[in-house]
Every structure is written in structure tokens, then in C-alpha cells.
Amino acid sequence: MIQRIQTVYLFIAVVAMGATYFFPLASVYGNADSLVLYTYKIESLVPDSVIALPDYFLWPLLTLTILTIILGIVAIFLYKKRMRQLNIVRFAIIALILMIALFFFYYEKELGVAADGIVGYETGSYLPVVSFIFFILAYRGIIHDEKLIRSADRLR
DSSP, X not given: OXXXXXXXXXXXXXXXXXXXXXXXXXXXXXXXXXXXXXXXXXXXXXXXXXXXXXXXGGHHHHHHHHHHHHHHHHHHTOTTOHHHHHHHHHHXXXXXXXXXXXXXXXXHHHHHHHHTEEEEEOGGGTHHHHHHHHHHHHHHHHHHHHHHHHHHHHHO
């Protein structure tokens, strides 16, 4: 059944991850430059300034975001195969943990060094955490359904 509660949780998680494209993740206000980090680009607030970071700097962050969105969408439509859905959600949770750790431990430090300033978190940096919570709730819902089905099979 596609109307299960974990489907709603997965949908909310996918929407939260999709919203990271529209909201900035972090902003750095420094002496030399002011930068705003999005999932797919780094934008300078100072006109005609050159960003000291390479073009491929955001590829891991963008790849993990797209991977998590795709895994969430695939998991929504695997409602008939609960064990496969459970494995996909588990893999999406691992990808989200990796993305959150990468952002908070690597990108934050590199942005602070590049702009020589203080990093401030924006709305987009909290959306992967929200998505992580909803993936965990979906995981628990899938486990609950699997236990319910197995207990019904014992009664037959």
C-alpha cells in the first residue's frame, strides 16, 4: 500500500532534500570576501571577486544530495518489497550521514579558510538533518510493517 505512514515520511525527506537546492547552506562574511554556499555553487557577494576554490569542490556534496533524493524516490515505489525498501532506506541514511559529516567537518572549514571569516549556517544546512530524521522514521515504519506481516504469517 502506497498510503502507509513511511511513504509520507519518505516523501517529506525527499522534499526536504530537494529544497536544499533552493536555500543556501552557509554564508561566510570575511575580511577578504563574502561567500554564500549552495549545494551546486559558491556565490561571492563582492562584485568581480575571484573565488579561490576549484570548480569540482562541490561535486561530492551535489552527488550525495542527488543520490539521497533518488534513493528516497525509489524507496517510495518499492512498497511491495519491504526488505529491498529497507535496504535502500538504510543506504540513504548512510549517504545522509556522510553528507552531513562532509558539510559540517570539511566544507565549513574550507569556506572559512577561503574567505578568511566566520561561517554562519543558513536554512539549507538544517534540511539534511530534517531529512535524516524522516528517513529514520520511515525505517522504523518499514520494520514495524515487516514485523506485522511476519506475525500474520505465523497465524496462518
